[in-house]
Amino acid sequence: MADKEKANIPETDEGTIVFNVPFPDDLSGLKKMTPIIIKQPYQIDYIHSYGQDSPFFAGLANKKILGTKCTRCGYSYATPKLHCMECGSECDWIELPQQGRVHTWTTCYFGSEEFLKETPFNLILVEFEGIDTLLLSRLVGVSQDEISIGMKVSAKFKRNSKFKPTDVYFVSSPDKEEKA
Amino acid sequence: MRPVYMISGGVSKFTKARHDKTFQGMVKEAFDYTLKDLDLEFGKAFEIIDGSVASYFSDHFQRQLMSGIMVQDYLGLCPKPSHRVEGGGATGGLCFQEAWKSIASGNMDVCIAYGFETMSHVNTWKGNEFIALASDVSFDYPVGGFYTGYYAMMVIRHMYEFGTTVEQMAKVSVKNHTNAFYNPYAQKKIRPTVEDVRKAPMVAYPLTRLDICVMSDGAAAVMLASEEGVRKIKKATKKKLNLVKVTGIGRGTDAMRMADRPRKNVILLPHESADDYKNLKYPGIHSFRAGRVASKLAYEKAGILNPGKELDFVELHDAYSSSEIQTYEDMGLCKYGEGGKFVEEGYPFMPGIDYGLTLPKQGKIPVNPSGGLLACGHPVGATGLMQAVFALWQLQGTIKKHFGNNTLQLKDPKRGAIHSHAGTGTYVTVSILEKEK
Numbered sequence: 100m101a102d103k104e105k106a107n108i109p110e111t112d113e114g115t116i117v118f119n120v121p122f123p124d125d126l127s128g129l130k131k132m133t134p135i136i137i138k139q140p141y142q143i144d145y146i147h148s149y150g151q152d153s154p155f156f157a158g159l160a161n162k163k164i165l166g167t168k169c170t171r172c173g174y175s176y177a178t179p180k181l182h183c184m185e186c187g188s189e190c191d192w193i194e195l196p197q198q199g200r201v202h203t204w205t206t207c208y209f210g211s212e213e214f215l216k217e218t219p220f221n222l223i224l225v226e227f228e229g230i231d232t233l234l235l236s237r238l239v240g241v242s243q244d245e246i247s248i249g250m251k252v253s254a255k256f257k258r259n260s261k262f263k264p265t266d267v268y269f270v271s272s273p274d275k276e277e278k279a
Numbered sequence: 280m281r282p283v284y285m286i287s288g289g290v291s292k293f294t295k296a297r298h299d300k301t302f303q304g305m306v307k308e309a310f311d312y313t314l315k316d317l318d319l320e321f322g323k324a325f326e327i328i329d330g331s332v333a334s335y336f337s338d339h340f341q342r343q344l345m346s347g348i349m350v351q352d353y354l355g356l357c358p359k360p361s362h363r364v365e366g367g368g369a370t371g372g373l374c375f376q377e378a379w380k381s382i383a384s385g386n387m388d389v390c391i392a393y394g395f396e397t398m399s400h401v402n403t404w405k406g407n408e409f410i411a412l413a414s415d416v417s418f419d420y421p422v423g424g425f426y427t428g429y430y431a432m433m434v435i436r437h438m439y440e441f442g443t444t445v446e447q448m449a450k451v452s453v454k455n456h457t458n459a460f461y462n463p464y465a466q467k468k469i470r471p472t473v474e475d476v477r478k479a480p481m482v483a484y485p486l487t488r489l490d491i492c493v494m495s496d497g498a499a500a501v502m503l504a505s506e507e508g509v510r511k512i513k514k515a516t517k518k519k520l521n522l523v524k525v526t527g528i529g530r531g532t533d534a535m536r537m538a539d540r541p542r543k544n545v546i547l548l549p550h551e552s553a554d555d556y557k558n559l560k561y562p563g564i565h566s567f568r569a570g571r572v573a574s575k576l577a578y579e580k581a582g583i584l585n586p587g588k589e590l591d592f593v594e595l596h597d598a599y600s601s602s603e604i605q606t607y608e609d610m611g612l613c614k615y616g617e618g619g620k621f622v623e624e625g626y627p628f629m630p631g632i633d634y635g636l637t638l639p640k641q642g643k644i645p646v647n648p649s650g651g652l653l654a655c656g657h658p659v660g661a662t663g664l665m666q667a668v669f670a671l672w673q674l675q676g677t678i679k680k681h682f683g684n685n686t687l688q689l690k691d692p693k694r695g696a697i698h699s700h701a702g703t704g705t706y707v708t709v710s711i712l713e714k715e716k
């Protein structure tokens with residue numbers, strides 16, 4: 100019985116082109132009319148500039164993770180900021196190590212429409228030795244029960260750069276492999 | 280600053296989809312309820328109302344810009360002053376405070392705050408995409424933009440720092456769903472057990488579908504007034520008003536990218552000391568600094584020294600069961616790290632309701648008596664105002680009148696707090712409401 104209840108044809112957004120609907124002679128019936136619901140498509144390509152953050156993406160294309168460091172107070176950013184949140188001064192670009200540790204993590208079994216087809220996927224915030232802030236990335240090749248805070252991870256890069264933050268991702272990096 | 284009073288409010292029933300009404304029609308329901316509760320007819324209301332503030336989060340959900348003015352004209356409030364407020368999940372809380380400012384500054388004597396969201400106009404997963412656009416689209420969104428994923432990472436760190444458990448989170452869900460069972464405005468009518476919450480489909484570990492609020496269509500409205508405004512309303516209605524005073528407001532912020540948040544010292548409330556948090560790096564990923572600052576500022580204005588003892592109830596932004604636990608701590612209802620134990624022992628549960636749990640401290644300081652976002656729903660722009668309305672009715676002692684039953688009415692509450700929260704704790708508002716003697 101339970102299976103019978105669950106059996107259904109999935110709803111989709113496809114519809115039928117309709118050019119008219121039934122209409123009552125008596126206008127007093129109109130307030131009881133069910134709502135007319137139409138499909139309204141919306142699609143746009145943005146011209147998105149990375150502006151002052153652009154070198155980060157150029158770095159990923161060249162297999163380097165770039166962060167920034169404040170020229171005045173020395174605070175360092177794993178996700179680049181070209182001005183320091185601590186003192187307002189300008190930051191310089193620095194190269195980050197390609198190994199780090201998992202600061203926190205999750206495994207997403209659902210997601211936004213754009214990423215649904217990639218589920219399940221792991222998100223991590225990576226901490227790098229000596230760097231004050233973190234970097235959001237994917238952790239690839241491990242399942243939920245293999246991930247823990249503090250585990251060592253190392254960077255891998257896409258060969259064909261897409262100029263997206265996903266050009267870098269991380270994999271588990273056991274101690275013995277780290278020196279290789 | 281002039282004293283500001285909350286006079287009346289209204290909420291449309293939150294549901295998954297209100298295809299029968301446009302957003303203007305939904306706000307009209309909430310607005311009309313606000314007037315009807317005062318027996319104030321529209322003509323007299325129009326004479327008295329000086330202006331309004333509109334609250335809605337996303338232009339994407341409707342593909343309609345300037346929705347605010349379309350509500351203003353539908354309500355018949357043109358040509359009075361109005362503006363739109365937007366700040367993610369905290370939009371409603373910000374709107375409430377903008378209306379407060381209009382009164383407190385002397386700019387208006389009577390101001391209407393109204394808010395809405397129509398999230399049913401896109402499918403759930405597209406909706407999640409729109410919400411995720413409230414994260415840095417250069418660095419965060421493309422990695423796998425998903426708000427439940429972000430909050431999951433925050434609570435994983437909270438569990439690591441403090442030993443918070445998934446069962447403790449599930450108890451928040453049990454509490455809020457059970458409370459909402461007695462709230463006719465709530466979207467969800469289920470009474471899950473801890474086991475049900477944990478067995479629900481996993482969305483982003485450790486958060487299951489029952490740890491997360493749902494998308495909703497809904498609207499809410501609130502009327503605020505100065506002393507002069509109160510006199511005008513009394514004159515127009517020839518009625519004694521059941522007043523609630525807004526005795527403090529506070530707001531805080533934090534960096535959009537969680538990755539950028541500092542790891543420093545805890546910002547202390549008066550009843551805490553630095554010794555409480557010797558080895559804690561703050562806020563890190565586990566706590567909401569914006570919530571702490573908003574609370575601190577609101578408490579200072581209202582003269583609250585120990586919120587856990589001086590507040591009778593709190594309506595807070597529980598978009599996730601985990602963020603309710605984190606918010607107990609930000610608001611100082613318990614110390615940082617004790618949020619899990621706080622719910623486990625029963626403090627934030629309602630007195631007199633059977634939750635099927637052993638709760639030695641049940642009802643010490645009820646949190647989300649209404650059922651919160653987890654069970655009432657979260658039509659973003661309406662949410663913060665919904666909390667204000669439910670808190671108003673709680674302090675007025677009129678829950679039975681509005682809900683049709685007395686189960687969620689606390690016995691003679693004097694002071695409550697409402698808390699509204701945006702994207703991973705970027706904007707947070709706290710407002711303190713007190714029953715006028």
Ligand SMILES: [Zn+2]
Pocket residue numbers: 169170171172173174183184185186187188
């Ligand atoms: Zn600096």
